[in-house]
Amino acid sequence: MNFKLIGCSHHRSDASVREKLAFTDNQVGSFLERFYDRFPKSEAVLLSTCNRTELYAAGKQSDLIPSREELIGILAEHQGLHVNQIEPGLFSHSNEQAVFHLFSVAASLDSLVVGETQILAQVKQAYQIAVSSNPDITLSHRIFQNAIRVARRVANETDLQANRVSIPSIAIGMLAKRIFERLDNKRVLVIGAGKMAHETLTYLKYHGAKQIYLINRTPEKAESLAEQHGGQAVPWHDLEHQLSQSDLIVSATAATQPVIELELFDRVEKIRQQRPLFILDLAIPRDVAEEVGDRLNVYLYTIDDLRQECDRNRKSRESHWPAAEKILRAETKLFMQEMQRRGGGAVIAQLKQNADTIKASELTRLNNRLDGLSDADREEIEYAFNRLVNKILHPPLESLKDESQQGTSGLLEALKKLFKLTD
C-alpha cells in the first residue's frame, strides 16, 4: 500500500495560513481535476474544513503517487500561491502514520473541539467528492470506508462524544453568555447557510434566542434553514440594515473574500451608535475584516480565538482519550495487516504465475527436444517440475505469510525488488 498525506491544521497553522489553503466544495472538484490531469495513475482525496486542509494521495505503486514536493506544488499552484508561502505550515505523513492520522481526524480526536461530530460528516463529504471525481479509487475506498467505520466505533464504544460539543456550542455557551444576560430579547443574524450555520442555530435556539435572521447569497438555502430552525430568512441586499440592527452576528460562509469589510462596518457603526455587538466569525477564510474588532463595543471572535476554550474542552475529555486511542491503534494495525495480506497475496500470485510461466516454457522446450517420451513419462516430468517449483517457493511464501501476519513488509518489498514484481 502507498498512501501519503500533506496538509495544515489548527495545531500548527493559524487562521491566516489556513484560509490561504481553504477550498470550497467547487474548488475541491476543480483541484481534483487538475490533480488527475497531472497524476492520472494516482488517487486523491482533499479534505478542507475550517480547521484543516489535508490532501490524501494513494497509489498501487510508490512511484505512481506524487512526491511531497509535487503535492505541495499542486496545492500552491491551485491557490495561486508560492510554495514557500505554505510549506512551513504543512505537515506530512505516509502509510501507517497517515492511516492513523485519518482515523484520528474522522474520530474527532484531532479536532479543535474533541468529540465534535461535524468532522465525520466532512470526511464523508470529501470522500464522496473524490469518488464523484474518480470512481476508480480502490485504495482510497478501503482507507476512507475504514476511517468512517472506526470513527463510529470510537463514538459508540467511548464517551468521547458524551455531552456533545462543537465550536458553536462553546462560542454561544461560554462567550455570548459573558456579553449578554439573555438571548431571547437579542437580535441574532446568521450569515451563511452551511453546516456550521446549522449547528450554530441549534445552540442559539437552545440558549433561548428568538429573533433569528438568516442571510445567504443563495436565498433558498437561508429559507430552508429558517424553516428548519424557526428563524426568518432575509435577502442578501438587506445585509447592511441587518448588521445595523443585530446584537449578535454569526458568520460562517464559504466566501473567499470578507463579507463584512471595514467600509461596510463604518456605515453600519454610525447607525448602531456604539451599541455592543458580538461577532462570531466561524469561517475560513474569515468573513469579517480584522479591524472591525478594534471598534468600540465590538467583540469579534474568530475560530482561533476559541482555541483556549477548546483546549480546556480537550483536557476535560482527556480521560476518554486512552480508550479511543487504543481503538485507533488497534484498528490501524488491523488495517495495515489486511493491506499487507492483500498486497502479499498479489505478490505471491505474481511470483507463482512467473514460476509457472517459466516452468511451462521449460517443459515445452524439453518436450520438443525429447520426442520419444511416452505420455506417462511426460506426466512424470511435469510432476517433477511442479514439485521443484513448489519446493523452491514454499519457504519464501511461508515467510511472507508469517510476515503479513505480523504486519511488517520488509520481506515483501525485498521479494518485489528481487523478482521485479508489483502490488
Added chain:
Amino acid sequence: MDWLSGISITCFAASYLVVFALEISRIFFRKNFQTFLILGVTAAGLFAHSVFLVLQTQLQFDRTGIWIGNWSTWLLVAAWILVAIFVLIGGRKSQSLIGLFLWPVVLALIFMGTVFGLDQSFNSSQARSIWNMVHGFSLLIGTVIVCMGFVFGLMYLVQAYRLKHKVPHSRFFRLPSLEWLQNWSERSLWLSAGALAIGLISGIAINGLNDSGDKLIAWSDPVVWTSGILFAWLLIATLFNLVYQPARQGRKVAYLVVTSFLFLVLELGIVWWMGHGQPVENNVERQTAGLSIVHEAVYGGTPSIRRSAS
C-alpha cells in the same frame, strides 16, 4: 445579653476581611466550602454590624435626639446597606466575583467610619424635622448607590477588557455579563442622581424653613464647592446619558459611574482632611451661603462643628 454590647467595629470588620480573603481565594480555586463560609461569615458579620448599629443609634438618639447622629454612624450604615445588597445579589450571582470589588468599598467605608470617630455629632437642633430625615436618608441612599455604581462600572470595565483582549474564560474568575453590568451601572447613575436631587431639594427646604439664625457654612468652604461639583457632575452625567445615545452603551456608562465614585471619594477625603466648613454667624452672610445646602445635600444632617469646636 450583655455580650451584645461588647460588639465592636473590629468584630464585623474582621468578618468582612475574612470574607474578602475568601473571595480572593475563589480566583485561584473553587470549593463548595468557600460559598458556605462566605455566606456564614457574612451573615455573622452582618449580625454583629446590625447589633452595633442598633446600639449606637439608640445611644445617639438618647443623647442627641437623632438616630444617625454622626459621620461615623452614617458611614457604617452605608457599609451595612452595601453588605445587605451583597447578600441579595450574591444569592442570584453566586458564581460571580462581585465581592472582590464590593468588599474593598465596604471596608473603606468602615475604615473611614473609624477615622471620623463616634464622638463627633451632627448639630441636633434641626435634625429632628421630617425634612432632615428625608434629607439624610436620601443622601445616604445616594451615596450607597454611587458606591454600587462604582462596583458595577469597575466590573464592567474589567469584563469588557477581558473580552476585548480575548482573555480566556476562567472557571474561577467569573463576572456577570456585560449586559447585566451595563444595566445596573446605568440604573445606579440615574438613581444616585435622583437620590441626591431629593437630598438637595430637602436641603433647600430645611434652609428655607430655618429662620432661627443657626450657623451656616461659607461659600468658599472646600466641602461646599466640591459638594457642588459632585452634584453638578451627577446631573451632567445623567443628562449626558439621557441625551447622547452612545453614552448609554457599554464602557461610557461605566466611566460615568466610576468617575462619580471618584468625586465621592474626593468629597470624603476633603471632609476627613479639612474637617467641616467654618460657619458664618449672621443672616446677611447666610444669604450668600446658599451652597451650604449642597453640602447638606451630600452628607445629610446639619453639619456640626463639634470637632472643630472641640
